Amino acid sequence: MKYNTRLGEIEINENEIITFEKGIPGFEHLRKFSVISLKDTLPILWLVSLEDENVSLPIIDPWIVDKNYEIEISNEDIKELEIEDKEKVAVWAILTIPSGHPEETTVNLRAPIVINMEKGKGKQIILDTEKYKIKHKLSEFSFQE
Template sequence: MAKERKKIIRTRLGEREITEEGIIYFSRGLIGFDDKRDFTLIQIREDSPFLLLQSIEDPNLGLLVVDPYSFMDEYEVKLSDAEKRILRLENVRQLGVLVTVTIPPGRPDETTLNLGGPIVINSEARRGMQVPQVDSKYPTHYRPANDESN
C-alpha cells in the first residue's frame, strides 16, 4: 500500500498538514475564484459543524462552509448530466453537499447560509463543483433557526 504523501499548506488558521488524498479538484474553480482549482477541507474545531474550504494555491482564500442538512432536513440540489460527468459521479452516495456561510463580524446571530450556490463534492473521485441552483426555491441568504430563541 502506498504511503500517503503529506504537505504543509498555509491557511488563515495557520499552517496545516494535509495529504494529497485530501485535495479536491474544482475543474471550474469557484464563483469569483475561477483560477483557483485545488482545495482541501479543514475542520475548524472538533465541536463545530463548520469547515474551511481552503485553497491550496492561495493561503488567503478560505471559505467557511457547512453541511446544510445540519440546519434543515429538506434541501435538494439539482445536477445536470454534464455536471455529474464532470464530478465523475456514479452513485449519489459519493456526493457531499456544502454551502458557504457568512457570519457578520460581531453578529453571529445574523449568520446566513448560501443555499442558492451549493458546493458539491464527489468524495471518492475528489472532484468538486459549485452548482448555482437557477430555479431554486432556496435563498442565497438563509438564516437558520436559532434553537435557543424558542
C-alpha cells in the same frame, strides 16, 4: 504536504485535495482546495484554498440547516464531476459570517458546493429552483445535528 492557510499550517494528503476545474465564483483563479474540520467550530467546516492562504470559506452540511433540503444535480454536472456513486458525494453550503456580527450569518442554499470525494473533484452548482436563496439568515433555522 504542509500548506499555510488562514487557519494555520495544515498537513494535507494528496487524496484530500479537491480540484475545482473552473474555480469557485469569486475565486475563479483558485483551483486546489481541501475541507478542514476544527473541533472548535463544528458543525462549521472550512473549505480552504491551497493556493492562497488568505482564502478559507466556512461551510456547513445543508441538511443540518434544513432537514428537508433537496438538491438535484444535473446530468451535465454529474458528468463533469465524474460522479458514479452518489454515496461518495459531499454537499456543503457556504456561510457568510459578517465580521463582529456572527448573529447575522447567512447560508447559501441556492448554490451548494458539490464534491466527488472519490475523484477529488468539486464544483459550486446553482440549483434551478426559487425555493432556496443565496442568503438565508441562519437564525431562521433550528439546527438538526
